[in-house]
Amino acid sequence: MKTDSAVVKDAVTSKKVASDKLLLKVEDVSMRFGVLAVLKGVSFSVPKGNILVIIGPNGAGKSTLLKLISGLLSLQEGEIWFKQHRLSKIPPHRISSLGITQLFQDVQLFSSMSVIENVMVGCHLRTRAGFLSAGLKLPQAQADEQRILKRAMSKLSLVGLEQKAWDNPAGLSWGQQKLVGLARALATGSDLLLLDEPYSGLLADEIDKLNQLILQLQRQGMTILIVEHLTDVLMGIGNQVIVLDYGEKIAEGTPDEIQRNKRVIDAYLGSG
Amino acid sequence: MDFPNALQIFISGANLGAIYTALGLGFFVIYSVTRLVNLAQGEFVMLGGMLTVSFYKMGIPLVPSITLAVIISGLAGAGLYRFIIYPARGYSRLTQLLLTVGFVFAIQGVALLIWGWDFRSLPAFFNTPCIQLWGATIFGQTPWVIGATLVMVIGLFFFFGRTIQGKALRACANEPLGARTMGVNIDRMALYSFIMAAGLGAVVGAMITPLTMTSYSMGWSLTIKGVLAAFVGGINRAEGVILGGVALGMMEAAAAGMVPGGYHNVIAPGILIVVLLLRPHGILAIPGRVE
Numbered sequence: 001m002k003t004d005s006a007v008v009k010d011a012v013t014s015k016k017v018a019s020d021k022l023l024l025k026v027e028d029v030s031m032r033f034g035v036l037a038v039l040k041g042v043s044f045s046v047p048k049g050n051i052l053v054i055i056g057p058n059g060a061g062k063s064t065l066l067k068l069i070s071g072l073l074s075l076q077e078g079e080i081w082f083k084q085h086r087l088s089k090i091p092p093h094r095i096s097s098l099g100i101t102q103l104f105q106d107v108q109l110f111s112s113m114s115v116i117e118n119v120m121v122g123c124h125l126r127t128r129a130g131f132l133s134a135g136l137k138l139p140q141a142q143a144d145e146q147r148i149l150k151r152a153m154s155k156l157s158l159v160g161l162e163q164k165a166w167d168n169p170a171g172l173s174w175g176q177q178k179l180v181g182l183a184r185a186l187a188t189g190s191d192l193l194l195l196d197e198p199y200s201g202l203l204a205d206e207i208d209k210l211n212q213l214i215l216q217l218q219r220q221g222m223t224i225l226i227v228e229h230l231t232d233v234l235m236g237i238g239n240q241v242i243v244l245d246y247g248e249k250i251a252e253g254t255p256d257e258i259q260r261n262k263r264v265i266d267a268y269l270g271s272g
Numbered sequence: 273m274d275f276p277n278a279l280q281i282f283i284s285g286a287n288l289g290a291i292y293t294a295l296g297l298g299f300f301v302i303y304s305v306t307r308l309v310n311l312a313q314g315e316f317v318m319l320g321g322m323l324t325v326s327f328y329k330m331g332i333p334l335v336p337s338i339t340l341a342v343i344i345s346g347l348a349g350a351g352l353y354r355f356i357i358y359p360a361r362g363y364s365r366l367t368q369l370l371l372t373v374g375f376v377f378a379i380q381g382v383a384l385l386i387w388g389w390d391f392r393s394l395p396a397f398f399n400t401p402c403i404q405l406w407g408a409t410i411f412g413q414t415p416w417v418i419g420a421t422l423v424m425v426i427g428l429f430f431f432f433g434r435t436i437q438g439k440a441l442r443a444c445a446n447e448p449l450g451a452r453t454m455g456v457n458i459d460r461m462a463l464y465s466f467i468m469a470a471g472l473g474a475v476v477g478a479m480i481t482p483l484t485m486t487s488y489s490m491g492w493s494l495t496i497k498g499v500l501a502a503f504v505g506g507i508n509r510a511e512g513v514i515l516g517g518v519a520l521g522m523m524e525a526a527a528a529g530m531v532p533g534g535y536h537n538v539i540a541p542g543i544l545i546v547v548l549l550l551r552p553h554g555i556l557a558i559p560g561r562v563e
Contacts, residue, residue, distance in 0.1 A: 070453055096455030108450035110443045117439050124440045125455040141435065148436055188454055 022081075023048045023192060023223045024069070029078035031064055031247075038064045040247045041078070046240065048191075051214065051224045053238030053255075055231050060244040062227040063105070066194045069225070070102040071095035082192065097125050101190035105197040107181040109169040115180050116165040119152035122187030155183040159213060175206035182213065193217065195226045211237050243267075276407025281529040282522075283405075287414045287483075289521025290421035294476040295498030296505070296513035297424055298469040303507045304432070305444045305465035308368050312352060312375040314495030316470040319345045320477025321486030322383060325392040334397065342474040348379070349470025353463050361459070376492060383488035391485040394478075413482045420479045424472055428510055441465060445508075504544050506554030515555060520544065 024046040031039040039061040046052045054062050067073040069080055071092035080087040085098055101122075110118050127144050156162045159179040164172060169180055178198060185193060195214075199207050214224055214237055226238065241258040243251040251261045258264055298313040323341035328334060356371050396412040403410040432438040443451040444461045452458055477486065484490075497520065505516025523543055527536035547555065 072449060072452065093452055093455060093457040093459075096453055102453045104450065104453075108447040110439075110446040110450065112442055112446050113439060120436055121439050121443045121451065121456070122454050124436060124443075127436050145434070145436060184450075184454065 021047050023050075023083065024225070025081040026065075026069070027079045027081070029065070029068060029075065029080065031061070031068065031073070031076050038247050039068075042244070042247070042249050043078075044242055044249065044252060046192075046223060046225065048223055049218060049221055050240050051218055051226065051238050052240045052242065054225065054227045054242045054244060055229060056244035057229065059246070061247040062229075062244055063196055065244070066102060066196050066225070066227055069192075070100055070194055072102075096188060096190070099189075099191040100194065101185040101188045101192070102194040103178070103181045103185045103196065103198060105200060107177050109177060109180055109184070111168070111170055113169075114166050115161065115169055115172070116149070116152055116156065118169060118180055119155055119184045119187050120148050122155070122184040123148040123151050123189075125188060152183075152187055155187045156180075158186065159183045160209075174201045175203060175209075178202065178206075178210070179213075182210075186217070191221075191223060193222055193224045195224065195228075197228055198226065199228060277529060279406055279408040281525045283408055283410055283414065284528070285522035285525030286518075287411070287417055287521070288524050289518035290418040291476065291480055291517075292497050292501040292520045293514050293517025294417075294421045294424055294472065294479075295494055296501035296507075296517045297428060297510070298473045298476075299498055299502040300507060300510055300513045301428070301469040301472065302465050303445070303502070305441050306357075306462045307445055308357070308365060308372075309499065309507070310352075310466070310469065311369060311372040311495055311499075312379065312491075313469060313473055313498055314491035314493070315376055315379045316345045316349060316473030316491075317477040317480075317494050318383065318486060318488065318491035319348060319379070319470075320474025321481040321490070322387055322392065322477070322488070323474070324478040325394055325481060325486065326387070328394060334394075338475070338478040341478055342471045345474035345477075346467045346471040349466040349468075349473075350463060352470075353466035357462070357466070358459060376495075380488055380491065387488055389487070391487045392481070393485040394481045396482045411483060413479070417479045417483065420475060424475065425510070425514060432510070500541065500544050503554055504547050508554075512554050 022045050026042060026044050029039055029042045030037065042061070042065065044052075054065065056062050064073065068075055069082075069087070071087065071090070074092075075088045082095075082098055082100060087095060090098065110121060113121070127148065153162060153165065156165055159182055161172075161176060161179055161183065164176065164180075169177055172180065178201075182198075198210060202210065214226075218224060236255075238255055241251075241253060241255050242249055243258060243261075243264050245267045250267055251258055251264045253261065295313065295317065298316065299309060302308055302310045302313070320338075320341045323344055324334075324337045327337035327340050332340070352372070352375050356375055357368055360368055360371055397416050401412050403412070430438075432442055440451070440454075440456045441461050441464065443454070443456055444458045448458055451461075480486075501517035501520045502513050503516070504519065505514065506512025523539065524536070527539035530536075531539060
């Protein structure tokens with residue numbers, strides 16, 4: 001049986017990873033906003049259980065790529081495959097039910113709800129009760145609510161915020177809000193977690209805590225795709241790195257390979 | 273002013289307040305999910321009243337008549353969303369607002385063809401007689417109107433606050449992108465909100481018909497009252513809509529009891545305009561969440 005690093009190496013170099021081990025495959029994806037080409041023929045694959053880090057300077061197309069994967073933007077050219085599903089053929093709201101969830105850079109918590117209610121909305125896909133049974137408070141709906149409350153609380157507990165469950169998210173620190181967003185994303189039960197600049201605005205100890213959580217999730221089998229520009233933070237946790245520059249993929253490899261890549265050093269790492 | 277008159281004003285105000293609150297709740301439900309002010313909300317009230325009268329006159333008992341009216345109005349609400357608002361979902365709010373006005377004229381035209389110009393009425397529910405209380409008169413239908421409004425208010429608080437489906441509906445208006453990545457189907461939620469609001473409107477229509485009678489053209493004036501109630505209190509909070517509805521009803525009743533001639537009709541809207549000038553988003557609105 002191949003080790004994780006062997007699978008990554010195959011994915012990155014020889015492209016011989018068996019299709020059942022691949023979770024995500026991005027094929028020749030291009031995107032334009034008017035005359036501006038934001039992505040130019042980007043391709044890569046992500047095996048299950050990997051942490052893929054996408055780095056690049058501002059305007060490199062990183063966040064656009066995430067939005068294409070999560071269905072928030074429609075594909076113009078190319079194809080994205082997730083568990084053998086062509087995402088271009090799937091309505092945006094159903095992409096989440098396939099197992100993809102996203103934590104936004106600005107988190108986008110529901111400010112009219114408590115912390116626990118935010119996380120409960122993440123469990124929305126797991127409800128069995130419909131509108132009518134929920135409205136009429138039928139036994140099935142009540143059992144469903146209890147099950148979802150328990151699940152949401154367990155996700156809050158995972159990020160260490162169960163004590164804040166009934167607070168309004170507006171009263172939490174930025175780092176805590178990010179963790180609530182993470183708990184909400186985890187509550188969806190997705191296999192692929194997209195993190196858009198998760199470290200922005202975090203303090204050093206919050207960054208450490210988030211890294212530990214990310215590694216813990218990976219150990220539990222989750223595949224994680226992180227877009228970030230703080231390269232020093234990421235080299236420690238990513239086992240696959242892609243570098244974008246002006247919408248083009250200029251390098252792909254393990255963190256060590258990327259750090260030695262002359263083109264990356266010239267275009268990005270060296271500039272810092 | 274003597275006590276019986278004051279009591280009469282209070283009772284009339286409570287009755288009107290309940291009606292306006294119930295009207296405002298329809299606006300609240302749709303706005304909570306879509307951020308759209310549905311100016312056709314009053315037409316669902318008209319439909320509810322007219323359909324209940326029609327079914328009742330066919331010999332169908334009252335409760336099944338109301339149920340059928342609610343179902344048909346709900347379908348009309350679904351039709352408004354699916355065939356008019358949904359195709360225009362990428363357009364501006366103003367365009368969508370004008371489309372709801374277009375629906376008003378369409379539904380009024382259909383109602384005119386079906387029911388004609390005549391006003392129609394229902395007997396008070398279950399033949400409840402008028403009640404005399406310390407010199408004031410309570411119409412037999414009034415407790416039903418207030419009771420139905422209370423049930424709607426409690427039901428909506430429960431649904432939006434305690435059920436996962438209600439939370440998903442609120443999430444759509446709060447952070448649509450966030451809701452979508454959680455797998456919430458925003459279009460479906462918007463459809464549900466239109467069905468719910470139309471159903472609520474139909475209940476109001478059935479409840480008030482024994483008091484006010486109903487005709488094909490009654491919807492628009494009710495829309496205006498509902499909009500006033502919702503915006504004065506704060507359309508993005510149920511508590512605001514309740515406050516706005518009760519305040520509007522009480523002011524109207526007080527003005528009718530104290531101001532001679534037809535002037536009372538301008539006092540309540542006048543005060544409300546002043547309130548809106550001072551707090552444009554409504555008294556209890558949550559800042560930043562009213563567009």
